[in-house]
Amino acid sequence: MLVDNGSIYFQKLVDYLRSKGVTIVRVDPYKCDLRKIKLENIDGVILSGGSNKFISKKREFNFAVIRILRDKPIMGICLGHEFLIEYFRGILYKMNRKSKGFSYVNIIKNNGLVERSRISVFKSHSYAAGILPDCFEQLAWSGDCEHEMVEHKSRPIWGLQFHPEMSFEGKKIMDNFLNFCRTAS
Secondary structure (H helix, E strand, O other): OEEOOEOOOHHHHHHHHHHOOOOOOEEOOOOOOHHHOOHHHOOOEEEOOEOOOOHHHHHHHHHHHHHHOOOOOEEEEOHHHHHHHHHOOOEEEEEEEEEEEEEEEEEOOOOOOOOOOEEEEEEEEEEEEEEOOOOEEEEEEEOOEEEEEEEEOOOOEEEEOOEHHHOHHHHHHHHHHHHHHHHHO
16 A cells, blocks of 8 residues: 655655556545555555655554554654654654755664665655654764654664655665565565
C-alpha cells in the first residue's frame, strides 16, 4: 500500500516501485475508505512524503493506516516519518531553515535497511523529530537532523526523514524494505 500524502516526488516513488515489479495499492487520504481494501493482501506500507496542506486530514488517515497495519512492514518517508513519530507520541519541531538537497547521513546502528556507515540522500523537509518515542531507536543522523532514520524496537516499522526515491543509496534502502515485505508476508 502506498499512501499518497502529496509529495512532489511521488511519481518518482511510483515509477521506482513499478520498475521493481511491485503491485501498488495507491491510496489517497482524502478519498480512500480503508474498509474497502482487502488488507490481508497488503504485504507492506509506504507513507509518502508531502506538504503540510490539509495536514489534519492526512494525519488522521495516516494514523488509521498505522493503527490498522502496524504489524505489517511500514516505511515512513519525510512527512510519513513525521506521522510515525507523532503517532507513537514523539515530538517534532520546526527547523530554523528548510533542509533541501543532497546531503550525507551517518548510520550509527546496523539495521536491515542499510549496511554502509555513511550514505548520500536527498532531503526536503522543514520539520524534524526532536524527541523520539520510547519505542523507537535512532539509526542515523546528519548535520541538520538528529533522527534521519529510526526503527521501531519491536515492530517492522522504519522512518526516513529523507526521500529514498531520489538517490541511488536511498533506492537500495527501498530495495531492502521491499525484500523485507516479501519475506514477512
